[in-house]
Amino acid sequence: MEPGLRPSSAFAACCAFLVLALFMSAARAEDIVVSAKIGGDSQRTRFVAFVSKAVEFRVFSMADPYRIVIDMPETDIQVPGGKGRGLILSSRSGLLAPGKSRIVIDLAAPALIEKAELLPPENDLPARLVIDLARTTHKTFLASVKAPPPAPKPEDEPQSAAAKPDAGDRRPLIVIDPGHGGIDAGAVGRVTNALEKDITFDFGKKLAAKLEATARYRILMTRTSDVFVSLDDRSAISVKAKADLLISIHADALDPKRLGVKALKEVRGGTIYTLSEEASDDQANVIAQNENKVDVQAGVASEQTAPVVSEEIASILNDLENRIKKNRSTAIAHYLIDHMKGKMKFNIRPQRSANFRVLKAHGVPAILIELGYLSNEDDEKLLISEEWRTTISSVLGEAISAFMSERQAHIPL
Ligand SMILES: [Zn+2]
Structure with missing residues (x-):
């Protein structure tokens, strides 16, 4: 047992701590969490986060699925989605909102927080946040869960600095939504462990720059840093801005x-x-289900409310405004594939539809582009290449611009 950990007697037998490396990079925020360890078994488990500085933590439980959430001031941490131990299935961390970081611990079974305390530095050990978990019943767990905190608001100014939309500016407004961010890393590359959130962010910035350079569009980004933004907020940003x-x-x-x-x-x-009420195929359905889960995984929504119910999608698609949205979205998707296929590798079935929550923005034509699969080695090589991202974002920007120009020439937007 490491000196200074002061385990409760229940943990005396637990000696082999599993190290969960928390990768720190040169922090823009002050470094707070420096590493974490998990020890214990399926009845009692201890999570220890070693911290470089005593700060205020908030620890609480969430249900559906069983989770423990630790909120703290903004911290530059990344917990790889590795396997946990005992009552802890896995954990992840990241920025939840500007100024606020979160660690989410997924539980293998319902567990009560027996202790959550910050121990001061002693001997050679830094300060530690110690969380002791004890197995409990589903009923007791639910009784211990208080109302979850509201989802954080999106960034105050979620727009690219280069083109702030203003009321007098009549140029078409394009919202670019880099998928995932902050605590939600998205998919992970099989070979290089590249994170989807980094690829989408870089691609989004490049696409924004390409479109802004034409001076024909106003551009709004749903996130301008590595921060979590809920799916509904991404969609709401587009509606509010009348994109x-x-x-x-x-x-x-x-x-x-x-x-x-x-x-x-x-x-x-x-x-x-x-967006469609019924998925075009099984694979599209699976991808949409995975995408719609990200709010739950970040600890800002419950599983019961996060997936889009089909009646909601039906009503979204049935009014006149949204029939126009649907037709225009399909036309854009078709046009982009047609104009990009000579320059970008597309899937054998490149145009699909499913009930993606992020696409439900009322009245706003919306598409979701999967640039490739991080589960495929050849695609991964392309996705992690900055040169590829520069080329393809430029090809996409040109195709969008061509579509918008043709539309403006024939049909008022
Ligand atoms: Zn994604």
């Missing part, structure tokens, strides 16, 4: 357990999705 187009950018991964490793080699290339 002419929402482009959500992703690079997801297929699950080898579901499709087999062979399929991962075969399934590759870009896909453009539009």
